[in-house]
Amino acid sequence: MTDEARQLGCQTDDMLMIHTVFRREFRLAGPMVRHVDAGDTAQAARVATYLAEIVTALHHHHHHEDEIIWDTLVDRSPGCALHVGQMKAQHAEVSDLLDRVDGLIPVWVPTADAESRDRLASAVEAVSTALDAHLGQEEEVILPVAASSFTQAEWDRLGEAGMASVPRNRLLVQLGYLMEDATPEQRAMVMAHVPLAARLLYRAVGRRQYEKEIRTLRAPV
Template sequence: MPEGTPRPMSCETDDMLLIHQVFRREFRLAGPMVRHVDAGNTAQAARVATYLAEIVTALHHHHHNEDEILWDTLVDRSPGCALHVGQMKAQHAAVSDLLDRVEEIIPAWTPAADAESRERLAAALDAVSSALDTHLGQEEEVILPVAAMSLSQAEWDRLGEAGMASVPRNRLLVQLGYILEDATPEQRSMVLAHVPLPARVLYRLTGRRQYEKEIRTLRAPV
């Protein structure tokens, strides 16, 4: 490379695959989780509703961060990606509409845990899951390779930082459990390398147990 020529930028985007894995799994399980709440079991409905609100909010934040941080920079660096970025934006809008539908039904279902609202909510969650499978698969196929060659690591890391900033502090250790749940040993090492030592110790002491208790409570019937 001639002296003075800017070095091409690149970054590692594998962390996004792990986040996508979490969203795929949680929304795939969400519909069955709702269907397994017995009619009239308002206590379990409230627990499930609280978790649904959390993952819906998390997905809204995730897509908002991509809209704000990723798309314009990606098109500026790789104009040939503009068509795919346009598709990503359209898919985000469609998923957002589906999430809004979920948010409308949750308060209708929770107070009485009735069967009719339960099925409407489960069906709405199934629709989110199906849309996510299509969207995330396409993003992994056509967007991540371009991002890996077009952005610096610092620019890419802004997405992760924005995602972490949106998680309530009292949920950080539990959310770490969800991220690590299906992680390969390599992915686990990658994640934990970015977690400060005191937080890793707290996760081993308390966070992992909190996460395991939570998924037993939510998923046991499923």
């Protein structure tokens, strides 16, 4: 057995946390859009900013998986090739749905009219439905194989790429979204990888920013 083979094996629980965030936010996003009163351009702008952020985040997440996971997984676990092909096809489907949402946002925001609002909400709900199916299959058939096919350092590249794609001024708020439904064990796991200065900033500033943001966005739902 090679040195590399002896080192294979990693914890993939961080992916479950990310999936929880995407499931929750896209599930809530459709109702958020639908509850914006016709003509309320200020609230439409706030919801649109949030929606554009989660759309971009999901695009980046899937792009990083495409770059980092699939080829290595097939190389080391060839029996997983069929499932990887399904993952790629589902990524393409979700990407098309996200592009539709992206195209509908600027149509809705200037007037916040009811017709554009409802088209956008339906598009977001379609993303949520497709995403639930995709993430469930990924958790069932991909993550168990990945856990024995990657070294921890290789797997950690995925999280590092995801972190690098978050704008610096949103890092503390995004940490709040990540921690929202996390178990105490998951929170401890995340905080163990957050520098001390960032942990202090989150407790002093970031958590309040996140709580204010979700109150503004979710209150009408």
